Amino acid sequence: MSNPPSQRASATIEDVAKLAGVSIKTVSRVVNSEPNVRVSTKAAVQAAIAELNYQPNRSARSLAGRRSYLISLLYDTFLAQSAYIMRVQLGLLEECRKAGYELLIHPVNYESENLKETITRHISQSHIDGAIMTPPIADLLTVTNCFQQHNKPYVCLTPGRELRSGLSVETDNRFAAQKVTQHLLALGHTRFGFVRGHPDHLAMVQREQGFEDALREAAPALAQSAMRVQGYNTFQSGMEAAATLLALPEPPTAIIASNDEMAAGVIRYANERGLRIPEQLSVTGFDDSPIAEQIWPPLTTVRQPVQSMSVLAAKLLIAELSGKREGKGTTVEASELVIRGSTTKAPQQVSQK
């Protein structure tokens, strides 16, 4: 005879409590998986929740409690168009949805003067529970300190430095770059060009170190003669780097780019110049972003488990928020060399030392 609560836009905790014949607080306990609820009570409450299709109100929860169930993804505006960030978003979203969190997307300019204020404001205004960030944001002490001060947990994806606090999910950039270089060495290449990544992105520096490691290990002279050019992670900067490298009197026969976009730029430039790839020039990238398979020839690169890393990052953060961190804060995921059509044996050289 009473008004069915289903008519309401959404059932409240009170409706559930009434239906289950318990107090509001007990429903709250069940919803939040708190201990000390009798099994039979719990079942009754869950039945009521299911019947009313009850969804806790996030605003009320956030206002009353200490948690907002909001997680933020921070990245540089620069990356905003990258396939990398899309994959990160997907991974995070997947995990957030499972755990009942919402994801807030926050591109910020990492070079901005008032970055700290921007982030402080974001933290306090949006009431986020924690954040996940990618380089170069993750590499800024200003930012991580800010989170520390606010006592908000955060997870850095592939930070390029040791984290004083906070969690991280990393990958073996240096080792992977070493493997790429060794792959080219094994193909007989001796004249190398290296396209550096964005200098503020420390993971990029690690890639360069791996490159150096491999060359030095093979022959110090190689490291000597290899040419390094600065790039900025973009397709355009890859083209420019290629222009520089291929204009050398003794141009390289293999170019290692610190990411796929730049490698694609190199290939594109070489194509324009009529260079045949890989016969006349081998090119490698890093990341295995979609573009690696969409250009011709397809790119030899390093596959980063971006999506699984993001899922992991979300899991770490959510575990931390739930107060049940398992194990240590840093997790390393392996990457994998993917050999495609952009690399082959070095062209015949005039001489051999």
Place this chain on the structure above:
Amino acid sequence: MSNPPSQRASATIEDVAKLAGVSIKTVSRVVNSEPNVRVSTKAAVQAAIAELNYQPNRSARSLAGRRSYLISLLYDTFLAQSAYIMRVQLGLLEECRKAGYELLIHPVNYESENLKETITRHISQSHIDGAIMTPPIADLLTVTNCFQQHNKPYVCLTPGRELRSGLSVETDNRFAAQKVTQHLLALGHTRFGFVRGHPDHLAMVQREQGFEDALREAAPALAQSAMRVQGYNTFQSGMEAAATLLALPEPPTAIIASNDEMAAGVIRYANERGLRIPEQLSVTGFDDSPIAEQIWPPLTTVRQPVQSMSVLAAKLLIAELSGKREGKGTTVEASELVIRGSTTKAPQQVSQK
């Protein structure tokens, strides 16, 4: 002598009220730009707000009032990795930030059985004020009806159908496709291949109509002989479409793909087969996504003002939410033909009718 409120994590409306010597409610009025506040009072309150760096608490606002300052972006999981969605996100984010809104990212599977429930739950649980959606989600009556029922405003980006209610930002797909086709006709092409877009994405159907329009206008026989192949908006499906088209006894000399990813797939397939582009085959895309400039040869395509359209969509929605809709709900933005290297004169034909 009193404790400086700046020590607190964040100032509350009460702090501001005290400092300005007015009531909480008056501060609320100023914050929400409500009328009937004396200019001098308003100034005093604003000064206090500035001094305390006060940020209203979104949760409290949302709980007490009717607005959550949360907007959702709905799109199909399918699109989740596309450059298109990235650009949409950027545009929306830009505008949301200006207006103090947060953006919630919601990829959903448009083929899912319980899509309606998923969205209903999203609306009620996250307390969103409104949503912006892209096809194919925007083309589903189930979804738009759902928003209508909940009385939540929404904006559709390039919906393929007349909207019964709701706002939209559109572009002249049909006309643009016509222009592309005319460009190829002017280059002397007579054997056309058309790669259809995803059938559930109605804007893609409009593109096909534009193609038909142009052919019929030029010569009905052309429309007769043109070959249409189904694609699904992906690079991969573009490659498959190309395989079908180029295996024909009389393969086309020009292939019009309904988006850039598929066009890139066509070019990639042609490359693999050793076909020279554009000399032996002209290819066009649609959208002007980044890939258009990253492949070789660069793609002749139609530039969609995606970012400005998204900004506009956000503006429309926010205006609607603020109760001050200006003008009508549908806005059409112009697109532009961008001629690059993937199209040229038709190769010499054996005969001419």
Place this chain on the structure above:
DNA sequence: AGCCCAATTGACAGCGCTGTCAACATTCGC
């Protein structure tokens, strides 16, 4: 000056939930 209407302001009751704490129920140890 006196009266009325509109502009301006504030008191107060929640929004739906969680934290605190006290009340009550059950179990354990001996």
Place this chain on the structure above:
DNA sequence: GCGAATGTTGACAGCGCTGTCAATTGGGCT
């Protein structure tokens, strides 16, 4: 079988803000 320890439950007071409505003020007019 009794007190203590523990498990289980609910009453209640807000969280920070907005909506409602009543109180107060200021002007314009006669």
